[in-house]
Amino acid sequence: MxxxxxxxxxxxxxxxxxxxxEIDEEYDRxxxxxxxxxxxxxxxxQVMQSTINxxxxxxxxxxxxxxxxxxxxxxxxxxxxxxEKRKVFQMFIEKIEKASETEIESx
Numbered sequence: 001m002x003x004x005x006x007x008x009x010x011x012x013x014x015x016x017x018x019x020x021x022e023i024d025e026e027y028d029r030x031x032x033x034x035x036x037x038x039x040x041x042x043x044x045x046q047v048m049q050s051t052i053n054x055x056x057x058x059x060x061x062x063x064x065x066x067x068x069x070x071x072x073x074x075x076x077x078x079x080x081x082x083x084e085k086r087k088v089f090q091m092f093i094e095k096i097e098k099a100s101e102t103e104i105e106s107x
Contacts, residue, residue, distance in 0.1 A: 006100055013096040020089035027082045030075055037072040044068060 044065040048057050 009096055009100045013093060013100065016089055016092040016096065020086060020093065023082055023085050023089060027079065027086060030079055030082060034072065034075040034079060037068050037075060041065065041068040041072050 044060055048060050048065060051057050051060070
């Protein structure tokens with residue numbers, strides 16, 4: 001009976017590890033996208049500051065600056081959500097490990 005419980009817990013842990021791995025991969029991808037949009041946003045801001053023509057500035061703002069800023073903010077929020085998911089799955093993993101150890105010790 002105890003082997004069944006231990007094996008089931010370890011199987012569950014593997015499932016949680018797979019979920020966490022997927023989240024970690026998504027987190028890394030979003031982190032890179034966030035960096036890219038941060039750079040794009042910064043460059044458009046610098047170009048606008050160096051431009052005196054209002055028409056060109058407005059074109060840059062509408063075509064690049066605002067969309068990059070919006071995407072940056074969206075990715076930043078998504079990173080927070082992914083980070084929270086990572087923490088939750090890490091808690092699952094740690095608690096399952098602890099329960100598995102307790103199960104092994106009770107043999």
